[in-house]
Amino acid sequence: MGHDLPQPRAVLGGLPAYKPGKPPTPVAGLTAYKISSNENPYAPLPSVLDAVRCAAERMNRYPDMGNTALREALSTYLGVPAEWIACGTGSVAVLGQIVDAMCDAGDEVIYAWRSFEAYPIVVALAGAFSVQVPLTKEHRHDLPAMAAAVTDSTKVILVCTPNNPTGTIVTDTELRTFLGRVPPHVLVVIDEAYLEFGTDPAAPDALALLHEHPNVVVLRTFSKAYGLAGLRVGYAVAHPEIAEALRMTATPFGVNLLAQEAAVASLAARDELEVRVKDLVAERDRVEAGLAEQGWVLPPSQANFVWFPLGEDTPAFAAACEEQALTVRPYAVDGVRATIGEPEASDRLLDIAAAWRAARH
CATH class of the missing domain: 3.40.640.10 (Type I PLP-dependent aspartate aminotransferase-like (Major domain))
Incomplete structure (x- = not known):
């Protein structure tokens, strides 16, 4: 862009882009789940x-x-x-x-x-x-x-x-x-x-x-x-x-x-909503227990997601999820965040996590 044209502020050039959770990738024969944006899976009351x-x-x-x-x-x-x-x-x-x-x-x-x-x-x-x-x-x-x-x-x-x-x-x-x-x-x-x-x-x-x-x-x-x-x-x-x-x-x-x-x-x-929150917390506890049983050592979550501190393996794990029509949220080479959503999505996450560990241990 020539300097005789309007120039946006220089700070924008160095701004990290906010990355929204990607939409789920369709895979033949599988229901796609998006667990990348920490959304509540329930329809509105x-x-x-x-x-x-x-x-x-x-x-x-x-x-x-x-x-x-x-x-x-x-x-x-x-x-x-x-x-x-x-x-x-x-x-x-x-x-x-x-x-x-x-x-x-x-x-x-x-x-x-x-x-x-x-x-x-x-x-x-x-x-x-x-x-x-x-x-x-x-x-x-x-x-x-x-x-x-x-x-x-x-x-x-x-x-x-x-x-x-x-x-x-x-x-x-x-x-x-x-x-x-x-x-x-x-x-x-x-x-x-x-x-x-x-x-x-x-x-x-x-x-x-x-x-x-x-x-x-x-x-x-x-x-x-x-x-x-x-x-x-x-x-x-x-x-x-x-x-x-x-x-x-x-x-x-x-x-x-x-x-x-x-x-x-x-x-x-909020009484009705609290029931849903309790269900999500119970589902988070189920996922954490399942992952711990597989041998994963994850930070204890108090949110509606779990964190896999995968370091350099982050992109590969996210890709393994993507292949199974499960969209998670990778963070560079720090880790992967997976939202607690539908139980079916949690089951698939547990299956992928188990296969991942089995392939590496």
């Missing part, structure tokens, strides 16, 4: 679908820019004032709002690596600088190293728990110690996209930490446990001045009419 259908009749009108009904419903559910809540088009968009609200060009954002692959993208787009702190050999956040990485330029720290893609958590005790070491002017984002799948009693009580620390933000989504991935709605809970800043950096009218109605209806139907 009838009550949620009804709310969306009703809302669709008004889609010639703008949605409520203030997300009033949704913030009120979340306020009741979470036991925090509505002014503490900011919404966006999925938690990834709210993450972008946080970085846009807090960072000037050259400011630093600390996060573990490997973690959610959108982190380096939203940081770079804001003109900020990523400080990636390697996970421990147990595939967990190294919170002492992250605290030690804080400089005068640090504005935000991202803590993903359960961590995507490794499924590991930080404990409440670890996070409390960490918050005691982080300067109070540095914003700490506790990214809990997979919170509902966790059963470990040692996991953090993020809302309690939020009440105790004005520099904490809790980030959550309706995409995973609530099964609204296709509608894009997430939210942050923060102290009022931070929440207000996040509403200022949001795309106006971003959370659409259908998404707002579906999220409110989902909160009302």
Whole structure:
């Protein structure tokens, strides 16, 4: 492209591409399963679908820019004032709002690596600088190293728990110690996209930490446990001045009419949704037990996926799955993430994993 033409920002040239889960590859005689995007395998609840259908009749009108009904419903559910809540088009968009609200060009954002692959993208787009702190050999956040990485330029720290893609958590005790070491002017984002799948009693009580620390933000989504991935709605809970800043950096009218109605209806139907979450957790436990029996040593998952730390074997294992019409999510030469979905997909994953190990041992 000649320099007499419009030039996009140079930062885009070095931006890592966000890789969505590939669609399943058809293989003759096999049902294809996509377990690469951490989607909820269940169809929408009838009550949620009804709310969306009703809302669709008004889609010639703008949605409520203030997300009033949704913030009120979340306020009741979470036991925090509505002014503490900011919404966006999925938690990834709210993450972008946080970085846009807090960072000037050259400011630093600390996060573990490997973690959610959108982190380096939203940081770079804001003109900020990523400080990636390697996970421990147990595939967990190294919170002492992250605290030690804080400089005068640090504005935000991202803590993903359960961590995507490794499924590991930080404990409440670890996070409390960490918050005691982080300067109070540095914003700490506790990214809990997979919170509902966790059963470990040692996991953090993020809302309690939020009440105790004005520099904490809790980030959550309706995409995973609530099964609204296709509608894009997430939210942050923060102290009022931070929440207000996040509403200022949001795309106006971003959370659409259908998404707002579906999220409110989902909160009302959470007893039904909890049954589904429990079923997915039981399926995850079954898959983990089956893999352990085969001899795999995987990090214990508190999310709706399992992590195979395969290193250089990552592309080959993903290809072996692809040949059996099972689409998993490979991460370069770090490992493969496999979503817990339909039991049939889990059975096929277990079969492929068993054959893989048998061929190598």
